Every structure is written in structure tokens, then in C-alpha cells.
Amino acid sequence: MSLSLLPLLLLLSLLPLSLSLSLPRGTLINCGAAVKSEIDGREWLPDTGFVSGGTSRNLTTPGLVPILSTARSFPNYPHRKFCYTVHVYRNAKYMVRTTYYYYGSDSPPVFDQIVDGTFWAVINTTEDYANGMSSYYEGVFLAQGKTMSVCLGSNNYTESDPFISALEFVILEDSLYNSTDFKSHGLSLVARNGFGYTGPIIRYPDDQFDRFWVPFEELNPLIPINVSNSNASVSGMWNMPPSKVFESELTTGQAEAMELDWPPGSVSESKYYIALYFASGDSSGSRVINISINGVQYYKDLDVKPGGLVVYATQWPLSGSTRITMTPSGRSIGGALINAGEVFDVLPLGGTTLTRDVIALQGVKQSLQNPPPGWSGDPCLPRQYSWTGITCSSGPRVRVVSLNLTSMGLSGSLSPRIANMTALSNILLGKNKFTGPIPDLSSLKLLEKLHLEDNHFSGNIPSSLGSIDSLHELFLQNNCLTGEVPDSLVGKSGLDLRTSGNSFSAPPPT
Numbered sequence: 001m002s003l004s005l006l007p008l009l010l011l012l013s014l015l016p017l018s019l020s021l022s023l024p025r026g027t028l029i030n031c032g033a034a035v036k037s038e039i040d041g042r043e044w045l046p047d048t049g050f051v052s053g054g055t056s057r058n059l060t061t062p063g064l065v066p067i068l069s070t071a072r073s074f075p076n077y078p079h080r081k082f083c084y085t086v087h088v089y090r091n092a093k094y095m096v097r098t099t100y101y102y103y104g105s106d107s108p109p110v111f112d113q114i115v116d117g118t119f120w121a122v123i124n125t126t127e128d129y130a131n132g133m134s135s136y137y138e139g140v141f142l143a144q145g146k147t148m149s150v151c152l153g154s155n156n157y158t159e160s161d162p163f164i165s166a167l168e169f170v171i172l173e174d175s176l177y178n179s180t181d182f183k184s185h186g187l188s189l190v191a192r193n194g195f196g197y198t199g200p201i202i203r204y205p206d207d208q209f210d211r212f213w214v215p216f217e218e219l220n221p222l223i224p225i226n227v228s229n230s231n232a233s234v235s236g237m238w239n240m241p242p243s244k245v246f247e248s249e250l251t252t253g254q255a256e257a258m259e260l261d262w263p264p265g266s267v268s269e270s271k272y273y274i275a276l277y278f279a280s281g282d283s284s285g286s287r288v289i290n291i292s293i294n295g296v297q298y299y300k301d302l303d304v305k306p307g308g309l310v311v312y313a314t315q316w317p318l319s320g321s322t323r324i325t326m327t328p329s330g331r332s333i334g335g336a337l338i339n340a341g342e343v344f345d346v347l348p349l350g351g352t353t354l355t356r357d358v359i360a361l362q363g364v365k366q367s368l369q370n371p372p373p374g375w376s377g378d379p380c381l382p383r384q385y386s387w388t389g390i391t392c393s394s395g396p397r398v399r400v401v402s403l404n405l406t407s408m409g410l411s412g413s414l415s416p417r418i419a420n421m422t423a424l425s426n427i428l429l430g431k432n433k434f435t436g437p438i439p440d441l442s443s444l445k446l447l448e449k450l451h452l453e454d455n456h457f458s459g460n461i462p463s464s465l466g467s468i469d470s471l472h473e474l475f476l477q478n479n480c481l482t483g484e485v486p487d488s489l490v491g492k493s494g495l496d497l498r499t500s501g502n503s504f505s506a507p508p509p510t
């Protein structure tokens with residue numbers, strides 16, 4: 001589900017900043033921009049250092065805020081992803097937000113959004129675009145390594161190019177949403193609202209992490225809005241909501257129940273994290289309410305005091321539309337009330353490729369002058385978006401088992417780091433323009449096929465190749481290899497050895 005924003009409202013709040021206010025920490029990327037910009041005292045970087053490929057776009061719509069006035073688009077190749085890679089603090093929890101505002105005049109593309117190895121969401125901004133609005137998607141994810149990636153992947157729903165306007169990584173305090181096990185799950189925002197609030201979106205500096213709390217009025221039927229003079233103590237709430245959300249509320253009169261169709265629209269069948277925030281404005285006493293969601297009891301006899309409180313469910317099943325019913329209990333001196341709420345889809349993480357293989361592949365990529373397009377993000381995951389030419393093992397320990405880069409016009413050298421990819425059984429690099437030596441591959445005990453034919457490899461054939469028992473195809477023909485074919489390979493049983501078309505000092509044995 002996309003969340004919409006009026007483009008002209010976004011980031012237009014030129015607020016005076018007091019020096020004591022600490023800025024949200026993280027990385028803000030203005031996609032497609034050529035230069036840095038500063039907005040509300042926060043620095044937005046151009047995206048060139050975070051992504052390779054794609055085309056930057058300038059929007060001509062007048063009056064757009066800076067982050068919506070540029071975008072970057074990527075070619076639409078099915079099952080290929082294009083990733084932004086951002087340096088992060090390992091084990092820190094990040095709010096990740098992507099913003100989309102289409103630059104074209106046709107209908108916007110529909111594509112996939114991926115975080116690390118996990119499919120996150122289908123991006124469909126069609127409706128927002130038709131309404132002249134930008135869309136944003138927000139999630140909470142743990143940095144499991146030193147970098148995190150957010151990728152756009154082409155599915156087959158539409159033919160136009162995937163694009164993005166802005167990408168934000170903001171570090172969250174440890175206590176936020178900490179009932180979630182972020183090692184195995186992420187959170188994908190469905191709704192975050194301030195109830196009974198009618199002003200502009202509540203965000204930084206009211207929210208120290210720049211989360212967006214969107215005004216929500218229930219109009220059908222109308223639930224009255226009340227200005228609340230509660231004294232909510234937000235520092236005691238682990239999710240640290242901004243105190244401003246407690247300044248207004250939706251409320252009913254004495255003994256009247258409140259029915260709220262929220263989150264609006266329909267949600268897909270999944271488990272959801274739901275947090276509801278309350279603070280009573282009655283200093284004279286408390287309000288006691290029963291809460292149910294779609295008729296299932298969520299919390300009974302909730303005693304709402306002026307100091308405020310939050311009740312949350314970590315994995316609440318929802319599907320379709322949602323109705324929250326709040327019933328004041330007999331003990332209550334007032335009606336039902338609610339100040340704010342958050343709903344996130346609890347997303348099981350898809351895992352990541354074994355780090356050893358990732359590091360080795362980065363070495364292989366770096367020594368190529370023209371790495372294959374789409375070699376970014378996680379190499380194996382999500383499975384439908386593995387890197388071009390790469391095959392991976394199934395099961396929980398995901399490893400690269402085959403590298404097939406045949407006839408891809410690649411030049412550069414073959415990094416010795418490939419020797420760390422110990423699950424490899426095939427290395428097929430034939431018909432390219434590789435130069436330099438063949439590295440020592442003797443650590444690849446499972447290697448069956450090594451095809452290096454029709455390249456410009458030079459130097460000697462490493463005799464250590466003879467120690468790989470499983471090797472049964474070694475294709476070296478038509479390179480610039482010199483020296484002699486090692487004895488360890490000549491006559492090795494079960495080996496199909498091809499060496500013609502090189503410059504050996506002794507003629508290869510027949």
C-alpha cells in the first residue's frame with residue numbers, strides 16, 4: 001500500500017531551528033540531483049555516489065520541492081534490479097523511506113521494491129499520480145552489515161522504466177518498535193495517523209526521527225474532534241511519538257462507543273504490528289475503554305490517564321478492511337477516545353547471500369572493467385532478482401554455485417578472490433575479453449567446469465588446478481597462455497582438457 005503526500009506540502013515547512021534540536025541521523029539521497037541541497041537544516045546528497053546506471057531526470061512541473069523535482073529512472077529489464085547501496089552502522093535500526101513522484105505524462109510504471117535480499121513492496125503510484133500527489137513507502141529494518149541496499153526491480157506488470165525520487169535512511173532509537181525481532185523481520189508501514197488532527201503532517205522537528213504522522217478525520221460517520229489538554233509523557237513511550245499527536249483526539253460523548261475504519265482501505269492477509277496511542281484530557285479522572293479489532297478483543301479495561309499510554313500488538317492477523325471499536329466501560333467518566341496509531345505489515349526477511357561469497361563477488365566485480373548491468377544489491381536474493389549469470393543454492397545458507405558469464409563482452413581480469421567462493425561448481429567465462437593470469441583456484445574443491453576459452457588470459461596454467469578432484473572440464477583454448485601445460489593436468493583421468501590456440505613453449509600433448 002502506498003502512502004500519499006501532496007507534493008507541495010512535502011518539505012515546505014521552513015521551520016526555524018533551535019540549536020539544541022538534534023537532527024535525525026542518517027543519509028538523505030535526492031535521486032537524480034546533480035548537487036547537494038539543504039532543506040530544513042538537513043543535507044540531501046545527490047545520488048551519484050550510491051547507485052550506478054540509470055538516467056537522471058529533471059521535472060518541469062513548477063513549484064515542486066527540491067526532492068521531487070529530480071528523479072532517476074532505470075531500464076526496464078525483467079528480473080533485473082538496480083540498487084542504491086548506503087553505508088550504515090551495523091546493528092543500528094533504520095527507518096527507510098522511498099519517495100516517488102513520476103516525471104512522465106503517461107501512466108506511471110509498476111515495479112518491485114527490494115531491501116537487501118527481501119522483497120518489500122510492489123510500487124504502484126498510479127492513483128496518487130492521477131491525484132497530483134507523490135507517494136512514499138516506509139519501513140523499519142536492521143542493518144545486518146556495513147551497507148544496506150534498496151533496489152528497484154522490473155516485474156512484468158508495466159513496460160515503462162522504474163524510477164525513484166528520494167531515498168532516506170534514518171537511525172532509530174533502540175527502543176522503537178523493539179517488540180519486533182528485526183534479525184528475522186522488518187516492518188513495512190501501512191498507516192501512521194494523528195487522530196482528530198487537521199493541520200499539516202506532523203514530522204520533524206516534532207518527530208525527532210522525521211516519521212510522518214498524517215492527519216486523520218473520520219468523516220463517515222463523523223466522529224467529533226476534541227482538542228486535548230492531556231500532559232502525555234512521550235519520553236516514557238518506547239516508540240517516542242511526538243507530543244503534538246496528543247494535542248488532539250477523536251472522542252465520543254459519555255458512554256458512547258467509537259467505531260473507526262482504520263487503517264483506511266483494504267490490507268492484504270498478513271500479520272501486523274499495531275500500536276494505538278491514548279492520553280486522557282480529563283485531569284479529574286481516567287477513562288476506561290475496551291478495544292476490539294474486527295470484533296476480536298484487543299485490550300480490555302484500558303485505563304487511559306493524562307500521562308498517556310500506548311498499547312501494541314506485535315503480530316495481529318488482518319485481512320481486508322479493519323474496524324476498531326472502542327467502548328467506554330461503566331467505570332469511565334467520559335467517552336471513548338484515541339490520539340494516534342501506527343500499523344506496520346510484519347515482513348519476514350528473505351535472508352542474504354553468505355557474506356564470504358558476497359565479498360568475493362565484489363572483488364570479481366571490481367576487477368571487471370564493465371561488470372554486467374544489475375550487479376548490485378544482494379547477489380542471490382530475492383531469488384527472482386539474482387545477479388545476471390549467477391546461480392545460487394537453495395536452503396537457508398545461500399551460496400553461489402555457478403557463475404556463467406559466457407559471451408557477455410566482459411573485459412578486465414579475473415580476481416583471485418573468486419577462490420573464496422568455495423561452493424562454486426561451474427565457472428563459465430568463455431568468449432569474453434578477459435586478460436591477465438588465471439588465479440589459483442585450488443581451494444574450489446567442488447569445481448567441475450572451468451571454461452575460460454576464447455579470451456586473452458596470459459601467463460602459465462596454474463598446476464594447482466590438477467589438485468581439484470572434481471574438475472572434469474577445463475577449456476583453455478584460444479587464449480594467450482604460455483609456458484607448458486602442467487603434468488598434473490596432462491592425462492588426468494576423467495578430465496576434458498582443451499588447450500589449443502595458445503602460445504605454449506612445448507606443443508600441447510595430443
Ligand SMILES: *[C@@H]1O[C@H](CO)[C@@H](O)[C@H](O)[C@H]1NC(C)=O
Pocket residue numbers: 034056057058
Ligand atoms: C537537470 O538540471 C540541472 C540543474 O539545472 C542540470 O545541471 C542537469 O544537467 C539537468 N539534467 C538533465 C538530465 O537535464
Ligand SMILES: *[C@@H]1O[C@H](CO)[C@@H](O)[C@H](O)[C@H]1NC(C)=O
Pocket residue numbers: 110124125126127157
Ligand atoms: C495500479 O494501481 C491502479 C490504480 O489503483 C490500478 O488500476 C492498477 O491495476 C494497478 N496496477 C497493478 C499492476 O497492480
Ligand SMILES: *[C@@H]1O[C@H](CO)[C@@H](O)[C@H](O)[C@H]1NC(C)=O
Pocket residue numbers: 156
Ligand atoms: C508475469 O510473470 C509471471 C511469473 O513470472 C507470470 O506468471 C505471468 O503470466 C506474467 N504476466 C505477463 C502479463 O506476462
Ligand SMILES: *[C@@H]1O[C@H](CO)[C@@H](O)[C@H](O)[C@H]1NC(C)=O
Pocket residue numbers: 174175176178179238
Ligand atoms: C524495549 O525498550 C525498552 C526501553 O529501553 C526496554 O525497557 C524494553 O525491555 C525493550 N524491550 C525489548 C523486547 O527489548
Ligand SMILES: *[C@@H]1O[C@H](CO)[C@@H](O)[C@H](O)[C@H]1NC(C)=O
Pocket residue numbers: 226227228229230251252253254280281282334335
Ligand atoms: C473534550 O476535552 C475536554 C478537555 O480535554 C473534556 O473535558 C471533554 O469532556 C472532551 N469532550 C468530549 C466529548 O470528550
Ligand SMILES: *[C@@H]1O[C@H](CO)[C@@H](O)[C@H](O)[C@H]1NC(C)=O
Pocket residue numbers: 229230231280281282283306
Ligand atoms: C497539564 O499540566 C498543566 C500544567 O502543568 C495543568 O495546568 C493541567 O491541568 C494538566 N492537565 C491535565 C489533563 O492533567
Ligand SMILES: *[C@@H]1O[C@H](CO)[C@@H](O)[C@H](O)[C@H]1NC(C)=O
Pocket residue numbers: 290300301327328329330
Ligand atoms: C469490557 O471487557 C470486559 C472483559 O471482556 C467486560 O467484562 C466488560 O463488560 C466490557 N465492557 C464493556 C463496556 O463492553
Ligand SMILES: *[C@@H]1O[C@H](CO)[C@@H](O)[C@H](O)[C@H]1NC(C)=O
Pocket residue numbers: 404405406407428
Ligand atoms: C551459460 O550462458 C549461456 C549464455 O547465456 C547459455 O547459452 C548457456 O546455456 C549457459 N550454460 C549453462 C551451463 O548454464
Ligand SMILES: *[C@@H]1O[C@H](CO)[C@@H](O)[C@H](O)[C@H]1NC(C)=O
Pocket residue numbers: 356416417418419420
Ligand atoms: C578469502 O577470505 C578471507 C577472509 O574470509 C580473506 O582473508 C582472504 O584474503 C580471502 N582470499 C582472497 C583470495 O581474497
